[in-house]
Amino acid sequence: MIAFGPIPSRRLGLSLGINNIVSHKICSYSCVYCQIGITKNMSVTRQTFYEPGQLYENIESHLKKLDPEHYPDYLTFVPNGEPTLDLNLGKAIRMLKEFNIPIAVITNSSLIHDQHVQADLMKADWVSVKVDAVSESIWREINRPCEGIELKRIxxxxxxxxxxxxxxxxxxxxxxxxxxxxxxxxxxxxxxxATLNPEKAYLSVPVRPPAVRTVKVVSENKITEAWQIYQQSGIHTELLTGFEGTDTGFTGNAFEDILNITAVHPLREDTMAELLKQDKTNGKVVDSLINQGLIKSVSYSGKTYYIRSYHF
Ligand code: SF4
Structure with a gap:
């Protein structure tokens, strides 16, 4: 299956997925948290999977079947493996532009030192790059790269x-x-x-069963701490913890506002007090959300924060 969805995505709205790699996973990494299992077919060599015309025709016929309200906001390369291993990625992006739908690519960054890969990604409207570690030993432990890749070059x-x-x-x-x-x-x-100056940096946690079963999800305290550290480095940071949030502020429904905002970032106690005031309610809503296990209060730097609870 080449085209799938569209699937609602907080980052991209309605995203029509494109699997530009053949059915079995081919990747340059075998991340411990990968939700599609251990990589049996590891490679750093770019190769041809589909002719760009094949992708184009498949996506065209998929789009024709969609009713207008399900028309995608993005066409997203998110295959069974690493999308930049596709030698035809740039050509395919150029062809797909004819649909006048922005193109997104979610890459693990492992081939980004290659000028041809960079040139291909330049054609996309939205690119997400993976940066799990900047220490060689930690990178090796988490991403378990194919031989021949160097973190420094990435x-x-x-x-x-x-x-x-x-x-x-x-x-x-x-x-x-x-x-x-x-x-x-x-x-x-x-x-x-911070040196990359991204539009947004996303912090995520494994929300589906990981390839290596000993992988453990960080605590809500830790993700709050990480979010603070990123913010203090001047990076616009959001959380991806499996919840759809909007950060749309005060709508009058405190229950939903708190769930929406805490899905995107931790909510500090003074901001929470302001939200409750704007929504004309009181702390009972917060207590109720905590008691239901939907949010959690955590302490950081002498302040209390509220965050969506993802430990069930
Ligand atoms: S880069 Fe993505 S597809 Fe490849 S092993 Fe890691 S999580 Fe899985």
Whole structure:
């Protein structure tokens, strides 16, 4: 299956997925948290999977079947593996532009030092790059790269790409308990991401069964801490913890406002007090959400924050 969806996505609205890799996963990484299992077919060699015309025809016929209200906001390359392994990625993006729908690519960044990969990604309107670690040993432990890839070259490639990319650049960092969540490493990762000047940096946690069953999700305290560290580095940061949130502010429904905002970022006690005031209610709503296990209060730097609870 080449085209699938569209699927609602907080980052992209309605996103029509494109699987530009053949059915079995081919990836340059075998991340411990991968939701599609261990990578049996590892590669760093770009190759032809589909002719761009094949992708075009498949997506065209998929789009024709959609009613107007399900027409996608983005066509997103999010395959069974790493999309930049596709030698025809750039040609395919150029052809798909004819549909006048913005194109997104979610890449693990491992080939970003390659000028041809950069040139292909430049054609996309929205790119998400993976930055789980900036320490060689931690990167190896989490992403378990194919032989022949070097973190140093990836980081250099990311800087070059970010400096020239005219579209919307986003980063994504998966936080894993005990691996990349020390204060020191979070600071180092945030400092590096700040040099890329992304539109947004997303912090995520594994919400589906990981390839390696010993992988543990970080605590709500830790994700609040990571969010603070990223914010303090001047990065616009949002959380991706499996909840759809909107950060739309005060709508008059405190219950929904709190759930929406805390899905995107932790809510500080003074902002929470203001929200309750604007929504003309009181702390009972917060107590009720905590008692139902929907949000959690955490302490950071002498302040109380509220965050969506994702530990069930
Ligand atoms: S880069 Fe993506 S597809 Fe590849 S192993 Fe990691 S999570 Fe899975």
């Amino acid at each position: 980081m250099e490639g990311l800087k070059v790409f970010a400096a020239d990319y005219p579209g919307k650049l986003n980063t994504e960092t998966m936080l894993i308990d005990g691996l990349n969540d020390s204060d020191r490493h979070l600071q180092q990762t945030a400092s590096f991401i």
